[in-house]
Amino acid sequence: MTLSKTTSPTIRRALLLGSAVSVAYAASALSAWAQTITVWSGYPELVPFYQHVAESMREEFPDITVEVNAIALREHERRVALGITSGESAEVLELATSIAARYLENGLLSTPPEDVQAFVGDTANFGAFFADAASYDGTVYGVPLFRGQSAVYYNTDMLAAAGLEGPPATMAEFDSYAEKLTQRDGSGNPTVSGWSLRLSGGGSGITEKFAINMFQHGGEMLASSGDGMWKSSFATDAGVATLKQYLHNLFETRTVTVEMPADAEAFEREQTAMFIRESWVIGDIASKAPDLNYDTGTLPRGSIVSSVQLYVAAEGEQADAAWSYILATQEPENLLWLLDNVGWLPNRAGLDYSEIIAAKPAFGAFVDYPESYEFFTTPAIGPIDEVMTRVAALLQEAFANPSLAGDDAAIMGVLENIDAEVNAILSREGLLAE
Amino acid sequence: MLKRKLWLFSLVAILPVMAIFAYVRVYPIYEVLRLSLHKWDILSRNKPFIGLANFAELLRDSLFRTALINTSIIAFGVLFITVPLALVIAALIHHRTRSRFASFYETSVFIPHVVSLVPAAMAWKWIFDAQLGPLNALLGVFGVAPKAWLFDPVLSIVSVIILCSWQALGFAVLIYLVGFKNLPRSLFEASKLDGASGIQQFWYVAVPLLKPITLYVSVATLVSAFNVYAQVYVLASDAQGAPGRQVRVLVLDMLENTFRNYRVGYAASEAVVLLVIVLILTAIQFSLLREKGTR
Numbered sequence: 001m002t003l004s005k006t007t008s009p010t011i012r013r014a015l016l017l018g019s020a021v022s023v024a025y026a027a028s029a030l031s032a033w034a035q036t037i038t039v040w041s042g043y044p045e046l047v048p049f050y051q052h053v054a055e056s057m058r059e060e061f062p063d064i065t066v067e068v069n070a071i072a073l074r075e076h077e078r079r080v081a082l083g084i085t086s087g088e089s090a091e092v093l094e095l096a097t098s099i100a101a102r103y104l105e106n107g108l109l110s111t112p113p114e115d116v117q118a119f120v121g122d123t124a125n126f127g128a129f130f131a132d133a134a135s136y137d138g139t140v141y142g143v144p145l146f147r148g149q150s151a152v153y154y155n156t157d158m159l160a161a162a163g164l165e166g167p168p169a170t171m172a173e174f175d176s177y178a179e180k181l182t183q184r185d186g187s188g189n190p191t192v193s194g195w196s197l198r199l200s201g202g203g204s205g206i207t208e209k210f211a212i213n214m215f216q217h218g219g220e221m222l223a224s225s226g227d228g229m230w231k232s233s234f235a236t237d238a239g240v241a242t243l244k245q246y247l248h249n250l251f252e253t254r255t256v257t258v259e260m261p262a263d264a265e266a267f268e269r270e271q272t273a274m275f276i277r278e279s280w281v282i283g284d285i286a287s288k289a290p291d292l293n294y295d296t297g298t299l300p301r302g303s304i305v306s307s308v309q310l311y312v313a314a315e316g317e318q319a320d321a322a323w324s325y326i327l328a329t330q331e332p333e334n335l336l337w338l339l340d341n342v343g344w345l346p347n348r349a350g351l352d353y354s355e356i357i358a359a360k361p362a363f364g365a366f367v368d369y370p371e372s373y374e375f376f377t378t379p380a381i382g383p384i385d386e387v388m389t390r391v392a393a394l395l396q397e398a399f400a401n402p403s404l405a406g407d408d409a410a411i412m413g414v415l416e417n418i419d420a421e422v423n424a425i426l427s428r429e430g431l432l433a434e
Numbered sequence: 435m436l437k438r439k440l441w442l443f444s445l446v447a448i449l450p451v452m453a454i455f456a457y458v459r460v461y462p463i464y465e466v467l468r469l470s471l472h473k474w475d476i477l478s479r480n481k482p483f484i485g486l487a488n489f490a491e492l493l494r495d496s497l498f499r500t501a502l503i504n505t506s507i508i509a510f511g512v513l514f515i516t517v518p519l520a521l522v523i524a525a526l527i528h529h530r531t532r533s534r535f536a537s538f539y540e541t542s543v544f545i546p547h548v549v550s551l552v553p554a555a556m557a558w559k560w561i562f563d564a565q566l567g568p569l570n571a572l573l574g575v576f577g578v579a580p581k582a583w584l585f586d587p588v589l590s591i592v593s594v595i596i597l598c599s600w601q602a603l604g605f606a607v608l609i610y611l612v613g614f615k616n617l618p619r620s621l622f623e624a625s626k627l628d629g630a631s632g633i634q635q636f637w638y639v640a641v642p643l644l645k646p647i648t649l650y651v652s653v654a655t656l657v658s659a660f661n662v663y664a665q666v667y668v669l670a671s672d673a674q675g676a677p678g679r680q681v682r683v684l685v686l687d688m689l690e691n692t693f694r695n696y697r698v699g700y701a702a703s704e705a706v707v708l709l710v711i712v713l714i715l716t717a718i719q720f721s722l723l724r725e726k727g728t729r
Contacts, residue, residue: 074693074694077693077694078689078693081476081477081693081696082693084477085476085477102475102477102696103477105477106477106478108477200585200670200679200680201670201679201680203680257582258582258585258679259564259565259582259584259585260565261565382475382696383695385694385695386694386695386697389690389694389695390497393497393500393680393682396679396680397587400585400586400587400679421496428491
């Protein structure tokens with residue numbers, strides 16, 4: 001339409017006003033439709049999953065764009081701390097229970113709408129463990145997505161060459177398997193470790209792996225008094241047995257050394273015969289070492305379970321879009337895609353894994369476990385990371401001290417020192433049990 | 435009147451710069467000092483004043499003590515390696531100024547300073563690798579048994595010192611070269627007439643004259659080395675497993691306390707201790723190296 005000189009000024013003004021209103025309306029409508037939500041993840045391998053979910057909801061929500069920013073976990077935790085406090089956080093945040101507790105204590109994460117709360121609270125969708133992991137003070141705040149759960153990975157070729165069949169069933173067998181599986185050079189120095197243990201590096205990983213082994217010996221790192229209070233319990237029979245086992249393998253049988261390649265990377269390169277890790281390694285092996293002959297087995301007593309949830313830090317329409325996206329991650333098709341393509345175990349109940357397990361039997365140890373199999377988790381208390389980091393530093397010193405090997409009294413001394421450090425932190429935070 | 439106007443103009447002209455300087459340099463230091471007296475978890479709006487409690491806790495904190503000792507060893511290790519070595523290398527390069535390779539020498543020494551830290555540290559990680567590293571292979575030629583450079587408690591600190599010195603050397607050499615080029619030739623000629631050898635000229639003429647340069651280089655090197663972080667982070671990190679021994683240093687401890695333990699006030703008290711140490715050491719260096727009679 002053109003405005004001719006013959007059009008009266010009143011009509012011209014009306015048309016101009018109408019055009020302006022139309023443009024403004026179109027702009028506002030466009031901004032409402034073209035919504036962008038950002039996901040912050042601490043697991044770079046999950047990027048394809050989040051993008052897959054975004055694709056799957058495109059038909060229902062054609063104007064929601066999802067941006068995924070995934071970086072290493074520790075850096076992710078830092079940016080969440082800075083992002084939330086400065087109001088510059090992403091809308092969808094992926095957080096472990098212990099980390100989320102800090103933000104929930106301070107009311108910094110959004111409360112989900114009722115349908116999301118009902119979805120998480122429904123026992124047909126999630127067991128009580130995962131619903132609790134996503135809750136704070138009895139209110140659901142997050143949606144459980146995946147969990148870290150451990151199993152033993154073993155190289156079937158190396159086991160066959162050593163005359164072994166099936167994974168070790170007891171912690172004593174771990175020692176004997178490790179001895180038989182270790183490959184050595186002419187001087188007797190190990191070239192392929194029998195059992196790769198987490199012995200070095202920064203952060204709390206050393207403690208977490210130690211706690212997994214300690215659980216097999218019947219202990220847990222912190223004992224709860226049942227009223228929200230805790231006490232360190234490293235200096236126990238289970239603690240001694242665990243540290244003794246590490247030192248036995250390090251200095252007595254020398255099935256592993258601190259400087260040897262370790263963990264998934266070493267397993268994929270056939271530099272270790274056996275190690276304990278979460279299910280994501282299956283996806284990693286599929287992409288990096290597809291010809292590796294390996295299998296997995298359950299642990300002697302049970303496994304750690306570290307649940308990771310999705311939370312929202314937004315309001316209004318952004319929050320609505322974020323919750324829609326989070327609910328889309330819970331579609332069974334998407335969760336099966338997650339297990340199949342990334343390897344992390346979905347938390348949602350009632351999923352049919354049969355096809356995936358038939359194609360990738362290694363997942364069996366993570367989903368088909370004995371009735372008596374037990375689970376534990378790291379306590380969701382504020383200073384848990386500090387506790388684990390401090391313990392890691394002390395354990396690392398112990399792993400470098402050959403004089404401790406076989407000396408139960410000295411081992412107990414190390415563990416009592418750890419207890420003292422941990423209890424001091426718990427006491428400072430008002431969490432120390434009597 | 436004109437003088438007053440000029441003075442006012444100067445003040446107004448410099449005021450924006452001063453304001454920016456105060457905001458970005460002075461205010462953060464004040465905030466760190468203030469936070470060190472409070473308990474703050476970065477998330478809460480409450481920051482209760484706790485006086486010197488953070489500092490009292492630091493005295494009992496074994497990880498802080500370890501970090502302080504490691505950082506000090508690294509900082510002085512880097513200082514004692516870098517400054518004399520840089521002085522000697524700069525003297526050699528200066529001595530060969532007329533050589534057609536002079537610029538090659540300068541560039542090759544300076545390159546480590548401008549190379550991005552992470553790839554450089556990754557390369558050193560490979561060099562220090564206990565099983566595949568060329569350093570152990572070289573030592574093996576002389577019959578030395580392979581060393582676990584990144585895992586042994588002592589050698590892991592030595593590795594950090596070597597890496598930091600390698601990085602700091604280029605900058606120190608460059609500054610010394612500038613110093614050498616500005617030394618009066620007449621003094622060298624006079625000493626030569628008096629029969630001084632090249633080494634005597636270096637030791638009795640150049641080194642004393644380069645005292646102000648040595649002061650600057652040593653202060654800059656020490657302050658930079660006390661802030662070591664990325665080097666230890668990269669040397670100990672890996673995608674998963676098989677990382678090196680985490681050499682605990684002060685900046686790492688502060689970052690952990692801030693973002694993992696949510697103890698910003700406590701981390702601020704560590705920063706204050708670091709600030710005080712660096713200030714004291716700088717003052718000592720000034721008093722030792724500043725020429726008498728100068729201000």
